[in-house]
Amino acid sequence: MLPLPSFALYAPTTLDDALALLRDHGPDTTLIAGGTDLLPNMKHGLLAPRHLVSLAQIPALRGVWVEGDVLRLGAMTNLETVAAHEVVLTRAAALAEAALSVGGPHHRRMGTLGGNxxxxTRCRYFNQTYFWREALGFCLKKDGTKCHVVEGGQRCVAAASNDTAAALLALEATIELVGPDGARSLPIRDFYTADGIANTTRAPQEIVVAVRVPLRPARASVYEKLRRRAAIDFPMISLAARLDAEEGRVNALEIAVSALAARPRMIRAASQAQGKSLAEVPRAAIAEAAFKECAPLPNIEGDPAWRKKLVRVLADRALRRLGLGPA
Ligand SMILES: Cc1cc2nc3c(=O)[nH]c(=O)nc-3n(C[C@H](O)[C@H](O)[C@H](O)COP(=O)(O)OP(=O)(O)OC[C@H]3O[C@@H](n4cnc5c(N)ncnc54)[C@H](O)[C@@H]3O)c2cc1C
Ligand code: SF4
Incomplete structure (x- = not known):
């Protein structure tokens, strides 16, 4: 049994109070939502904040709302609710599928969309006990000076391992944040960076408040995940595809892939589908191009060459599920 380091826990009931706590306690303070990632990481000695600010008692952060042609999901909405919500299931299916694929039932009940x-980021050389990491001489992400994934590498390339990121990228979501300088929104494509040590553009004192997903007519989306078992496991490849179609023709096709390195990415080749009739979409060529565009690293479990091949399989499967290409 790994012990938790000691910390003080605060449970504000408003966003203003949460922001004040972040400001007053300074850099040694971390937000906690469901705790399903943070607490195991603290037990592994990956971080040891002296102050935890829980978001669990702030009602404004919990809920799913349809506001005109936008679906708005509060950051503290748990993944179980996201996965089962009727509008998410029918209008943003990739998000429902991604949320349902996270961990096991307990993780989805405790785990939140904002926390996800x-x-x-995750890495086979990082998500280990202190004893294990010490024996290896630590690494750039924590306590060390070198990367064990990329020899001589000066940047951490730990993998973005959150299932909902690829789905929300494909769905063109927007992230709402609030911080000491007020509220701001940004497209999710600007939220993630290629730095595995801190792979989002969220400032330390900012709180993710909600996610907005545009609801478009004639839009379909799917999510595919490569993992060791059909339950509990983090993605070894995470892939989401979104189709906007009109009168049997493709208006837009987007494919997002994650669990490669620190930043989820879009597949450029998806644009080949533009303007084609659904049956004419070159599914195999797009899947092949996705395979070529992606270069999994030996940062998480699963042979990188095998994971690369599976990008092609998952892309083909996703496009087939969207009814694209020859039968
Ligand atoms: C055995 C196991 C299996 C798992 N499998 C998967 C999986 O398959 N796929 C997957 O994606 N995840 C998986 N997880 C990780 C985790 O359960 C989920 O990602 C979950 O959604 C995290 O949400 P949380 O609310 O528990 O986040 P927390 O652990 O509370 O927080 C995670 C991080 O987000 C920050 N944070 C949380 N909320 C906010 C906010 N509103 N604004 C700003 N920062 C915030 C916290 O400070 C922390 O750094 C697994 C975990 C375990 C232990
Ligand atoms: S990618 Fe390199 S620096 Fe980052 S966690 Fe893994 S070993 Fe450490």
Whole structure:
């Protein structure tokens, strides 16, 4: 049994109070939502904040709302609720499928959408006990000076391992944040960076408040995940595809892939589908191009060459599920 380091826990009931706590206690303070990622990481000695600010008692952060042609999901909405919500299921299916694929039932009940979006990156050389990491001489992400994934590498390339990120990228979501300088929104494509030590553009004192997903007519989306078992496991490849179609023709096709490195990415080749009739979409060529565009690293479990091949399989499967390409 790994012990938790000691900390003080605060449970504000308003966002203003949460922001004040972040400001007053300074850099040694971390937000906690469901705690399903943070607490195991603290037990592994990956971080040891002296102050935890819980978001669990702030009602404004919990809920799913349809506001005109936008679906708005509060950051503290748990993944179980996201996965089962009727509008998410029917209008943003990739998000429902991604949320349902996270961990096991307990993780989805405790784990929140905001926590999933802000999940720390993962690496086989990092998500280990202190004893294990010490024996290896630590690494750039924590306590060390070198990377064990990329020899001589000066940047951490730990993998974005949050299932909902790829789905929300494909769905063109927007992230709402609030911080000491007020509220701001940004497209999710600007939220993630290629730095595995801190792979989001969220400032330390900012709180993710909600996610907005545009609801478009004639839009369909799917999510595919490569993992060791059909339950509990983090993604080894995470892939989401979104189709906007009109009168049997493709208006837009987007494919997002994650669990490669620190930043989820879009597949450029998806644009080949533009303007084609659904049956004419070159599914195999797009899947092949996705395979070529992606270069999984030996940062998480699963042979990188095998994971790369599976990008092609998952892309083909996703496009087939969207009814694209020859039968
Ligand atoms: C055995 C196991 C299996 C798992 N499998 C998966 C999986 O398959 N896929 C997957 O994606 N995840 C998986 N997880 C990780 C985790 O359960 C989920 O990612 C979950 O959604 C995290 O949400 P949380 O609310 O528990 O976040 P927390 O652990 O509370 O927080 C995670 C991080 O986000 C920050 N944070 C939380 N909320 C906010 C906010 N509103 N604004 C700003 N920062 C915030 C916290 O400070 C922390 O850094 C697994 C975990 C375990 C232990
Ligand atoms: S990618 Fe390199 S620096 Fe980052 S956690 Fe893994 S070993 Fe450490």
């Amino acid at each position: 979006l802000c999940l720390d």
